[in-house]
Structure formats: C-alpha cells, structure tokens
Amino acid sequence: xxxxxAAAAQSGRxxxxxxxxxxxxxxxxxxxxxxxxxxxxxxxAMKIDATEPQRGQFNFSNADRVFNWAVQNGKQxxxxxxxxxxxxxxxxxxxxxxxLRQAMRDHxxxxxxxxxxxxxxxxxxxxxxxxxxxxxxxDSNLQRTGNDWIEDAFRTARAADxxxxxxxxxxxxxxxxxxxxxxxxxxVRDFKQRGVPIDCVGFQSHFNNNSxxxxxxxxxxxxxxxxxxxxxxxxxxxxxxxxxxxxxxxxDCLAVDRCLGITVWGVRDTDSWRSEQTPLLFDGNGNKxxxxxxxxxxx
Ligand code: XIL
Numbered sequence: 001x002x003x004x005x006a007a008a009a010q011s012g013r014x015x016x017x018x019x020x021x022x023x024x025x026x027x028x029x030x031x032x033x034x035x036x037x038x039x040x041x042x043x044x045a046m047k048i049d050a051t052e053p054q055r056g057q058f059n060f061s062n063a064d065r066v067f068n069w070a071v072q073n074g075k076q077x078x079x080x081x082x083x084x085x086x087x088x089x090x091x092x093x094x095x096x097x098x099x100l101r102q103a104m105r106d107h108x109x110x111x112x113x114x115x116x117x118x119x120x121x122x123x124x125x126x127x128x129x130x131x132x133x134x135x136x137x138x139d140s141n142l143q144r145t146g147n148d149w150i151e152d153a154f155r156t157a158r159a160a161d162x163x164x165x166x167x168x169x170x171x172x173x174x175x176x177x178x179x180x181x182x183x184x185x186x187x188v189r190d191f192k193q194r195g196v197p198i199d200c201v202g203f204q205s206h207f208n209n210n211s212x213x214x215x216x217x218x219x220x221x222x223x224x225x226x227x228x229x230x231x232x233x234x235x236x237x238x239x240x241x242x243x244x245x246x247x248x249x250x251x252d253c254l255a256v257d258r259c260l261g262i263t264v265w266g267v268r269d270t271d272s273w274r275s276e277q278t279p280l281l282f283d284g285n286g287n288k289x290x291x292x293x294x295x296x297x298x299x
Contacts, residue, residue, distance in 0.1 A: 004281075004292075005038030005075075007299035011254060014039035014076060014261035015299070018235065021045045021062035023271060024069055028286045033267050039120075040070035041078040041234070041263050043273075048082070049089040051111050055103065058110050067115065078234065078263065079115060079122035081169065082108045083153045085140035086127070093141065101145045105156045112160035121232065121260070123169040123202055124157045125150050131172060135183035150187070151196040158197035165260075169202030169234055176216040176223065185224060192228050200260065202234035205249065208277060213238065213245045218252040225258035235265040237272060237279035243294035246281075250298035 001007035008015035016039025023029045033040075044050060045062035052058050070077050083104055095103055112122065128150055130138045137143050150168070157166050168188065173181045184201070191198045201224045207213045221231045233253055238245050253259040266272040270284035281292040 001296075001299070004036045004296060004299065007296055008261060009038060010299070013253070013259065014263075015295075016040055016075070016078065016261060016263035017267055018043040018263065018265045019066050019070070019267075020271065021065045023267075024065060029267055029271065030069075032282060032286055034073050038075050039078060039261060039263060040066065040075045041080050042066040043266070044087070046080055046111065047087040048084065048092060048107060049087045052092075052107050053089050055091045056106070058114065060114055067118075071118070076120045077115075077118070078232075079111075079119040079164070080234075081123040081126040082111060082157065083124060083142060083149070084126040085138060085142060088141075096141055097145060100141055101149065101152065104142065104145075104149070104153060108153060108156045109160050112157060112164070116161045117163050119161070119164050121165040121167050121200055121202075122157060122161070123234070124166045125153050126169045127171065128168075129170060129173075129180050129183050131180065133179045135179040151191065154191070154197050165199040165230065166197055167200040167202045167232065167234075168198060169204060171204035171206055171235075172211050173201075174203050174205055174207075174217050174220055175211070175214045176220040177214075181220060185227070188224060188227050188229060198229060200230040200232055202232050204235035204265075205233050206235060206237055206265065206274075207245065208239040208274075208279075213248060215248070217249065218255055221252060221256045221259055225256050230258045230260050231256060232260045233262040236262055237265045237274060237277070238291070239274070239277040239279050241269075241279055241281070241289055241291040243290045246291040247294040247298040250295055254298070
C-alpha cells in the first residue's frame with residue numbers, strides 16, 4: 001500500500017491525524033491529510049471551551065468544519081474530549097460541587113447528541129490522573145466534585161450515544177512500570193468488574209526525552225486489552241521522530257489484536273504543538289520524513 005491509512009486498513013485498523021480547523025484552508029495541509037489518513041481527531045475544535053463557550057449555548061462551528069471535512073473525505077472521527085481539567089471555558093472553571101457535576105453531564109449530553117451515531121470513539125474523560133509516583137487522581141475542579149465523577153461521565157456518555165466506543169485517554173500511561181499506568185489500569189479493571197461502561201483506553205504517547213518510548217509498551221497495550229477493552233494510540237508524536245521508535249510503536253499496535261489504530265498529533269512538523277521537537281511524519285514543506293517510510297514499512 002502507498003498511504004498510511006490504506007496500509008493500516010489491511011489489518012482492519014485506522015491511521016489518523018489531529019486536524020486543526022484553522023488549517024483547512026491550507027491546500028498543502030489538506031492534500032496530505034486527505035491522502036494519508038483515514039481517521040480524524042479535532043485537535044482543539046471539539047473541546048469544552050470550543051463547543052460550549054457559554055453555559056447551555058453550544059457552538060459547533062469549528063467542530064463541524066473538522067467533522068464535515070473528515071466525513072466528506074471518507075474518514076472516521078474520534079471525538080476529543082468531553083470531560084477534562086484543561087481548556088474549560090471560564091464559566092466552567094468557576095463552578096464546583098453539584099453544579100459543576102450537572103454542567104459536566106449537560107455538556108456530555110449536548111455534544112454527544114449533536115454527533116449521535118456519527119463518532120466512532122469518544123475520549124469521554126481525559127487526563128484524570130496525577131503525574132509522578134503517587135498513583136493518585138489529579139486535583140481538579142471535576143475531581144473535587146467527588147471521586148465518582150469519571151464513572152458518572154461514562155454512564156452519561158453511554159446513555160447519550162450507545163453506538164460510540166467510550167474511551168479513557170491519558171499520557172505517561174504507556175510505561176508499564178509507572179505508577180500512573182498502574183493506577184489507570186486499576187481503575188479500568190474496577191470499572192469492568194462493576195459494569196461501568198468503558199470500551200477503550202487511549203494512550204496519547206507524546207514521547208520525549210523525559211518520557212521516552214519504552215520497550216514494555218506492548219506489554220502495557222496487551223495488559224489493558226486483556227481487561228476486555230480496546231486500546232488506541234491517540235496522540236502520537238516523538239521528539240526527533242526517530243524512525244526506529246515510530247516503527248516500534250506501529251509494531252506494538254499490530255501485535256495487539258485489540259489495538260484499533262494510531263493517530264499522530266498533527267500533519268507537518270510546523271503544525272505540531274511541539275514544533276521545536278520536529279516530532280511528526282512530514283516536514284514543514286510537506287515532504288515525507290524517514291519516520292514516514294518507517295511507519296509505512298511497518299504497517
Ligand atoms: C493540545 C493542542 O495540540 C494544542 O493546539 C492546544 O493549544 C493544547 O492542547 N493532550 C491532549 C490534547 O489531550 O488535547 C492536547 O492538545 C495535547 C495533550
């Protein structure tokens with residue numbers, strides 16, 4: 001196969017990219033994205049601040065720009081993200097307690113209703129665990145509404161769109177030896193045991209010199225899959241874009257039956273949120289980098 005999406009499809013997987021609404025007018029960007037990828041995640045346009053800028057007033061203009069571009073070009077869409085401590089609109093940042101809990105449910109219901117039946121996977125909850133060795137939940141206004149906020153979000157999401165796969169998504173959960181990984185693993189195991197609706201776990205996989213790819217990544221993916229959930233690599237970028245590391249990530253996904261697919265977090269290095277790390281598969285001129293060929297060969 002000659003594109004990433006077509007190559008991934010040979011094993012029933014997808015290869016996606018984060019797409020920025022503001023770049024859809026850039027023809028070099030859209031021609032690469034349309035050619036190479038068969039799944040799309042909105043980089044920012046489906047987040048809470050973008051979709052509900054005032055309480056109860058939903059705005060899907062940028063979200064629909066990305067969504068419609070994807071669907072019109074035959075791509076599936078990953079929804080990102082419904083409940084998160086970051087990129088909250090000002091009104092939500094100032095809420096707490098039962099009022100915030102209800103606002104979270106209303107937000108999930110409002111956004112999922114708009115895309116009902118049209119989103120393959122939703123990142124329902126993003127980044128709820130703390131960094132470091134504590135294995136604790138991250139402190140946030142959502143966490144302070146009560147430890148059950150995550151399962152509340154998943155139950156709300158299941159009722160809002162029963163056809164979407166519901167994912168928990170996080171970073172620094174790829175190294176099996178890390179406390180944060182084990183804490184998320186324990187939560188997912190508990191959810192499965194108690195019947196809390198969760199279908200998938202997303203591994204952001206923003207690899208850099210402080211949190212590099214580790215060869216136990218495959219063990220992590222398989223261990224989560226063995227709990228009875230799908231896994232996905234949701235925001236892949238690698239500082240320096242080592243071809244070997246990119247190929248390792250692809251091989252690890254392919255080795256795990258329940259690995260649904262891979263999404264890279266941007267198209268060209270100049271589109272990346274970490275552009276100084278040149279972490280992506282295309283350079284700023286739209287040329288394929290060595291990492292691109294390594295990924296295509298591995299798929
Ligand atoms: C990033 C976007 O790439 C940036 O454009 C934005 O300024 C901040 O958010 N984890 C996530 C993503 O789940 O939503 C983040 O995306 C990167 C880290």
